[in-house]
Amino acid sequence: MATVPTTVDAAGLSWGPRALLRRLRSGDEVARLITLIFALVVVLLTVLLVYQLWVNSAEARHRFGLSFLWNTTWDPVANRFGALTFVYGTLVTSALGLLIAVPLGLGAAIFLAELAPRRLSDNLTFLIDLLAAVPSVIYGLLGVFILVPIMRTEIQPALKRAFGFTPLFQGPVYGIGLLTAGLVLAVMIVPFIISVSREVLLAVPGDQREAALALGATRWEATWKAVVPYARTGIMGSVFLALARALGETMAVTMVIGNNPTISSSLFSPGYSIAAVLANEFSEATGNLYLSALIELGLVLFLLTFVLNGLARLLIVLTTARGSGVAQA
Amino acid sequence: MNPRMLWRKSINVLMLSLTGLCALVAVSVLFFILGYLVYHGGRDVNWNFFTQLPKPVGESGGGMANAIVGSGKVLLLAALFGVPVGLLGGVYLAEFGGRAIPFVVRYTADLLNGVPSIVIGIFAYAVAVMPVHHFSTLAGGFALGVMMIPIVLRSTEEFLHAVPRAMREGAMALGASKWRTISSVVLPAASRGILTAALLALARVAGETAPLLFTAFGNRYWSPGWGQPISSLPVMIYTYAVGPYEDWHQQAWAAGLVLLGLVLVTNIVVRTVLSRGGSPQRS
């Protein structure tokens, strides 16, 4: 019989037509194909989304070009739009949120995974997961009615007294503003960090901890130096989840951030984030340039997420160079 | 006991107490929020709430029966779309993939996760509503499903990776094909974590308002089938919370409480049903 040319690839799989047919009959190949298709669905959806954003923001892109990125005016009446103030607000509030939520969440996760009795830990985590289901609107209402007055009357003045010499804590105290928004975000993203980190920590094989303890480590040392590094990528994954939510959070943020497109070094000042302005103005916006400018903001947020994700991954690659034998990010 | 030992022991106590403090803070905030919701919402959660349609302002006895059913329907669709895609995609990344494709898929999943819910809503509107010129439950399920995918995908991959090689190798040594290994050994071992992630994703989308506003729209009445606009708890909460009337605010809190209850019940039901299958418990 004539030999049909078959090529063999790096994974040792043959690719000629007859070989392909043979492989397709084996369950493994079918499984590989099916799961590949589903994985690519994700990419397809994202590409479709970006395409929609790109096409619908055409008018604004042509009108403003790159200057959209550094302009600070946002004037729907005069039809002049610029994204910088929103980018600033998004970055500052998300950074604040992460700064507060990550140590808190990780600490709580370690406690729940390593120290707490199993049943207590299970039940508490169960309830913490519920927090993720609380609608953004309710977080916003709680923020406005409870957090804002406390910020205005107690916390912000105290911060001002203690740290007022730095530009971060100067200026009039309204209660709402960048700091409050960051705090609300922290509360909203902490459940993700706790829940996922705890699961990952629980999944670390017992030998890791036992080996460290056998070598004479204290409980904390065993946890911090043997268990946590093993779970590092999972924990980073939870931080990514949290960051993503922080960047895209709309309702709660818009209720406490002050919705004033200004850039100020003080954390007490009101600000504005991309997601918040989209939530506020999209439903009411009429006028093609206005709409397309809003969609271009969506595109800018996407770009921001792209860059931040890239930087975070770079960070992981650099710190994982020491290697913990686990999968890459 | 030498000084270094003393130092190490004190650090031990200090750090462990700190983690306890973190947990305490997190849990107190949680209980505070839950308590607030129960206090404010509990008053209005009565039989009417679960069985009546909304009544206009000024009339008492209205409820959110259609919103409760609506949320249930939309979340069911979201799970049916989001979980399989995320799960199977995660399986590919963890078990079959090389370097390039998984990197791209992971990256795009994280990007998709960071898209504000309102942009997802706009996207779903353009894809699922505009072409057919009407709002529908299906479009709502699609929008929320898209939001669930990245969480399920990334978590599935993580938990599959965490399954020790020994288990896989054991199965293969017994002659199982790759797919058999995955479905009978690896997935069950990771099922606990994956389930947590899926329920977390469901919880997250259960409270989303913006995507539904543009896809499922909202409905004051019952919505038969899957092709009509449908009411949902988050949309009702949003509409009532920003209204001028105090009894609307009451209803909004009550709806928030019921929403949490819905998620809680789903959590419990799914966990008990699936744990009867018995996943290997860690020591």
Place this chain on the structure above:
Amino acid sequence: MTLRRLLGFAVLAVLFTAPAWAQNINAAGATFPYPIYSKWFDEYHKVYPNVQINYQSIGSGGGIRQLLDKTVDFGASDGPMSDDQLKQAGFKILHFPTVLGAAVPSYNLPGVTAELKFTPEALAGIFLGKVTKWNDPAIAGANPGVKLPADDIVVIHRSDGSGTTYIWTDYISKVSDDWKSKVGTNTSVNWPVGLGGKGNEGIAGLLKQTPDSIGYVELIYAIQNNLPYGSVKNAAGEFVKASLAGVSAAAAGAAKSMPDDFRVSITNAPGKGAYPISSFTWLLIPAQIQDAAKRDAIKDFLHWMLATGQQDCEPLAYAKLPKEVVAKEEKAIAMIQ
């Protein structure tokens, strides 16, 4: 096997079909009239049980857009559609005024119990950021005998696009050329100063919590939330505190010169007792509706709204349409084909 298949089809049929007897009409638009619209549609449903009008308050702009996209059967807006928007539609759209509302200047001044009077110049100056202190002569001049503090004014405005902002900026544009050239009229503007609250609720919340603040909210909100609000000087020179009577007076003044398409702004209306920051709110209905059942249902509803529905207005703090406008609208309904 065939039995199972039949069962399957039955289940699918139940899941995918709607009862044929129900007329489902979808509408979207302004949040301001949502309370009364929901009451009307509910009442109408009681009278005609087979008609279900599902109205969702996603905002005036949203309503217009959904109407243009043809994903809803009619829309609602606090501000009339502009000529550009009408041209963009590609099909003819008719405006039908339904109720009247007002925006009021609400404030939080601890220690001041008297009701403040605001001149147009004072309001414009405050929102432009030119009048910065409460004891500025622009404010003090209209309020003799009231001890105003020397504190900074905290301005609060809407962060989200809204019909209320449209009314407010429309009024200030009419009384201040400075505002007109620098800021202008729209549902969303580039505010020179101030904090943004989301929705009437957001502004009300901020007002309650921020001393020395001033903002604008719909009349209903001020009443329902017990917010103090001041009176405004109208075109006739009187200081009028917003009330249903004052709003109707503003509409009556405009009724005589009402254009045929009902697109009119009644801010700063002439006439005694008229409250200057009032406005109509409109239903936006396509002039051509193909589905005969839907068309009849909508036309019937409009007749019902003008005849019976108007009685529901006052208890909910909306002002009714003046009778001249009602008569004109009755005739206009015939234009829906």
